[in-house]
Amino acid sequence: PGTCGRGDSVAFIGCGGFGDAAIAGARLAGAAKIIAVDIDDRKLETAKKMGATHTVNSRSTDPVEAIRALTDGNGADVVIEAVGRPETYQQAFYARDLAGTVVLVGVPTPDMKLELPLLDVFGRGGSLKSSWYGDCLPSRDFPMLVDLHQQGRLDLAAFVTETIGLGDIEQAFARMHDGDVLRSVVVF
Structure with missing residues (x-):
């Protein structure tokens, strides 16, 4: 979402459809370390297939400690939270470099609350932001994405797990909920 540059370390908490698209974007932007957490x-x-250089299973490993270890103790320059939960946002906040950026792209429910010590927000500096649809401007970004695809630098087919008919939508939602697919595309 417009915050990753060449040589940066970037961590992604949540590797569903958006997380993987952002990983591919970080690779295209020239990020040096791309850390995927799920x-x-x-x-x-x-x-990994989308471009992650490191992976962390947060069920068995503390993601904050792992991201810090992979970034020489500093934390990532950019941490993208693609889950939309207070716990994972807090992980993103503490896994970023002091001057780094946390980007919230996961959509929280209206009842969710975040509790952080205000002194930590002040003392850690950096930037906290949210991103709607990757801050995309279709008239500018879609032609660029098409060009990247035509150049062979962006494999759009990698984002499609399956093609389905209209009658398969309920099963596709079930597979998505179970984590069995990245993206189902309805074909008429």
Whole structure:
């Protein structure tokens, strides 16, 4: 979402459809370290295919400690939270470099609350932001994405797990909920 540059370290908490798209974007932007964090090893394998240089299963490993260890103790320059839960946002906050950026792209429910010591927010500096639809401007970004695809630098087919008919939508939602697919595309 417009915050990753060449040589940066970037961590992604949540490797579903958006997380993997952002991982591919970080690779294209020239990030040096791309750290994928998820609780599902299948999603972490997909993240590697999309360009992750490191993976962390947060079911068995503390993601904050792992991200810090992979960034020489500093934390990542950019941490993208693609889950939308207070716990994972807090992990993102503490896993970023002091001057780094946390980007919230996971959509929380209206009842969710975040509790952070205000002194930590002040003392850690950096930037906290949210991103709607990757801050995309279709008239500018879609032609660029098409060009990248035509150049062979962006494999759009990698984002499609399956093509389905209209009658398969309920089963596709069930597979998505179970983490079995990255993206189902309805074909008419």
